[in-house]
């Protein structure tokens with residue numbers, strides 16, 4: 001009798017979650033990922049989505065930021081240390097690679113050695129900042 005080991009089902013869910021993240025250019029909430037999976041016909045429980053996203057974030061496979069509506073997740077194109085520029089309106093995000101000497105210098109000015117830092121930049125993307133021509137009839 002061929003029974004599917006539970007691990008296979010689990011990694012299929014994880015793959016579906018990764019696929020949804022890879023297909024998006026912006027940050028997604030667990031709710032949005034849940035809805036995308038529902039739409040593509042891979043029903044995964046919301047609790048599982050939360051758990052899998054948390055696990056992916058923990059191993060560094062996805063980046064996570066805290067937005068106005070809670071924790072958001074994104075599969076970034078780069079593995080190197082970077083920051084994010086995030087549109088508050090549509091969730092679109094860009095990876096930002098900054099020159100960071102000023103962080104070390106500012107901390108050293110207070111006698112601190114930097115162990116880690118968190119920096120996210122929120123704003124409006126070009127599309128959201130300018131009114132769309134479609135909106136005027």
Ligand SMILES: [Zn+2]
Pocket residue numbers: 063074076077082083084095
């Ligand atoms: Zn990133």
Ligand SMILES: [Zn+2]
Pocket residue numbers: 081082083100117119
């Ligand atoms: Zn940095």
Ligand SMILES: [Zn+2]
Pocket residue numbers: 087088089090091092124125126127128129
């Ligand atoms: Zn936008």
